[in-house]
Amino acid sequence: MERDPCPLCGAASRPFLSDGGRDYRRCGACALTFVPASQHAAPERERARYAEHRNGPNDAGYRAFLDRLLVPLAACLKPGAEGLDYGCGPGPAASVMLGERGFAARDYDPCFAPDPAALTRTYDFIVCTEVFEHLRRPAKDLARLDALLKPGAVLGVMTGVLEDDAAFAGWWYRADFTHIAFYRPQTLAWIAQNFHWRLERPSRDAALFFKAGGA
Numbered sequence: 001m002e003r004d005p006c007p008l009c010g011a012a013s014r015p016f017l018s019d020g021g022r023d024y025r026r027c028g029a030c031a032l033t034f035v036p037a038s039q040h041a042a043p044e045r046e047r048a049r050y051a052e053h054r055n056g057p058n059d060a061g062y063r064a065f066l067d068r069l070l071v072p073l074a075a076c077l078k079p080g081a082e083g084l085d086y087g088c089g090p091g092p093a094a095s096v097m098l099g100e101r102g103f104a105a106r107d108y109d110p111c112f113a114p115d116p117a118a119l120t121r122t123y124d125f126i127v128c129t130e131v132f133e134h135l136r137r138p139a140k141d142l143a144r145l146d147a148l149l150k151p152g153a154v155l156g157v158m159t160g161v162l163e164d165d166a167a168f169a170g171w172w173y174r175a176d177f178t179h180i181a182f183y184r185p186q187t188l189a190w191i192a193q194n195f196h197w198r199l200e201r202p203s204r205d206a207a208l209f210f211k212a213g214g215a
Contacts, residue, residue, distance in 0.1 A: 004036045007181070008138045009190065017169060024174070024182075030190035032138070033162065035180040040136060047111050049178050050089060057096040066094055066129055066158070072202035073125065073156040074101050076210075081124035082106075084148065087131035088113055094127045122150045132159040133179040146195050152214015155197070157207045159183060 004013050004025050011029035018024070026033050041049075055062040081103050085095040088107040095105035105127070108118040126145055135141050145155055160173040162182050173179060188207055192199035197209040 006030060006032055007034055007037070007136070008032045008142075008187070009194070010139070019169065020175075022177075024168075027187075031184040031186040033168065033182040033184070037136065040180055041177050046134075046178050049176075050111060055089075055093060056091040057093040059093075062093060063097060066097060068203045069127065069129060069156050069158045069206040070094060070097055070101075072200075072206065073127065073154065073208060074098065074103065076154050076208065077103055077125055083125035083127065084108055084118060084123045086126050086128050086145065086148075087134070089130075094129050098127070119144070119148065122148055123153060124150055125154045125156065127156045129156075129158040132157055132183065133173070133181055135181050138181055142191060142195065146211070149211045150214065151211060153211050155209040155211070157209065158205055159207075160205055161185060161188070161207075163204065 005011065006013050006027035006029065009027060009030040009032070011027050013025040013027050016024045016026035016033055022035055022039055024033050025036060057063065079102065083098065083103060083105040085092055085105050085107050088095060088109045090112045092107045092113070095107050098105045103125070106118050107113045108115055126148060132138065149155060160182070162168055162171070162184050168174065174182065188199055188201070191197070192209055195209070197211055200208045200210070202208065
């Protein structure tokens with residue numbers, strides 16, 4: 001069995017960087033850079049780190065940050081569209097901001113909003129803001145997201161994208177021990193191709209995936 005296969009596509013991986021007590025591996029097929037499962041933090045420690053986050057819908061700076069995704073996402077939605085904030089965290093903000101624009105969004109988070117009923121229906125849109133870098137099993141989560149999207153729906157993602165491999169060693173984004181998956185532009189393109197989604201990137205750290213179908 002291949003040691004440390006890619007958690008996104010299952011292909012073989014190779015060592016990419018070792019630093020700060022962590023190893024980083026690079027997938028040879030989809031270009032995902034990831035921390036092997038043996039070095040993931042304990043769930044209790046991870047949850048405690050998330051609980052420290054103080055970003056909320058009343059924080060002007062955080063609103064401006066989220067709007068890099070939410071503004072182009074809202075421009076794609078039809079009036080009355082309903083969605084899901086997947087991985088909303090301890091202080092949901094995206095759902096509040098979308099609600100202000102007239103788009104109802106339900107919150108789901110396995111730690112802070114574990115609502116199983118939210119995963120039993122389909123949606124016109126889903127947002128994942130600062131979620132993808134935390135995914136231990138991105139293949140499983142992406143398959144779930146695909147199943148939750150209606151035909152013609154859109155998935156909006158915010159995550160730090162590694163544009164330049166040479167910058168990885170000094171990249172502040174990898175310093176957070178809960179960040180275990182890092183995406184290259186090629187990785188986003190692989191995701192779109194694998195799930196038959198159309199990809200648009202309105203900004204460096206925002207991506208819109210459009211599912212085929214719909215009226």
